Amino acid sequence: MFPAGEERWLASLAKVDYAPDGSPVRMSGINLDITEQKRVEQELQRLNQTLRAYSASGWALVRATDETSFLREICRIVVEDCGHAMVWVGYADQDAEQSLRPVAHAGFGDGYLNEIRLTWADREHGRGPAGRAIRAGHHVIFDDLRNDPDFEPWREAALRRGYAACISLPLTVNDESSAP
Numbered sequence: 537m538f539p540a541g542e543e544r545w546l547a548s549l550a551k552v553d554y555a556p557d558g559s560p561v562r563m564s565g566i567n568l569d570i571t572e573q574k575r576v577e578q579e580l581q582r583l584n585q586t587l588r589a590y591s592a593s594g595w596a597l598v599r600a601t602d603e604t605s606f607l608r609e610i611c612r613i614v615v616e617d618c619g620h621a622m623v624w625v626g627y628a629d630q631d632a633e634q635s636l637r638p639v640a641h642a643g644f645g646d647g648y649l650n651e652i653r654l655t656w657a658d659r660e661h662g663r664g665p666a667g668r669a670i671r672a673g674h675h676v677i678f679d680d681l682r683n684d685p686d687f688e689p690w691r692e693a694a695l696r697r698g699y700a701a702c703i704s705l706p707l708t709v710n711d712e713s714s715a716p
Contacts, residue, residue, distance in 0.1 A: 544569055544571045545569070545570045545571045545573070545574040546567045546570065547567070547568045547570045548565060548566070548567050548568075549565055549566050549568075550564070550565030550566075551563070551564050551565065585617055585618045585619065586618065588617045589613050589614055589617040589618050592613045592617060593610055593613055596609040596610060596613065604640060607625045607639060607640035608640040608641075608642065610640070611623040611624060611625060611641055611642035611643070614642070615642045616642075620643060621643050621644050621697075621698065621699060622641065622642070622644050622645050622648065622697075622699070623641065623642055624638050624640065624641035624642075624645070624649060625638070625639055625640045625641070626638045626639060626654065626666065628656045628670045633657070634655050634656050634662065635654070635655055635656075636655055636656050636662075636666055638654075644698075645697075646697055648693055648694070651693045652689070652690045652693055653689065654666060654667070655667060656671060658671060660688075660689055661689050663686045664678070664686060664687055664704075665677070665687075665702050665703065665704035668704070669706040670704075670706050672706075673706055673708070675703060675704065675705045675706070676703070676704045677702075678701060678702050679701045680700070680701065681694050681695065681699055681701060682695060682700070
């Protein structure tokens with residue numbers, strides 16, 4: 537059978553037979569488990585969103601006149617086409633503080649990037665997803681911002697905005713990680 541607490545999708549069809557006085561006499565029906573169909577529909581929707589974003593990103597590149605406006609447009613596309621709450625791109629500066637400098641963003645940020653402190657150094661404000669992604673050169677996912685101990689420096693600001701999870705994807709230029 538199914539594990540306790542597992543959510544399932546059902547399609548139901550019912551028929552009620554009534555007595556001449558209008559009171560219900562009998563009800564018969566059938567439930568059909570359509571969970572797999574719904575899972576496939578949701579995956580197809582996600583893939584279509586990704587395809588739309590990929591296509592729009594290609595057009596943005598063709599129309600781009602400078603890097604910053606291109607990055608802003610990519611952030612907008614990911615928010616609008618893929619449904620993310622907020623997207624941002626930052627550069628890993630090669631300064632003494634190993635600063636992480638936001639250069640483009642879109643979505644519901646409401647001052648978030650101005651409020652938080654970021655670095656890609658291996659210290660408190662660099663142990664979040666962005667700093668880790670830059671140092672490691674691969675994506676980093678924090679799927680529970682409320683409880684992840686490494687997200688402590690940014691937790692209050694993120695939760696006030698309703699953020700629950702995040703992913704950082706390093707962009708590389710000339711073999712250097714540049715952005716989350």
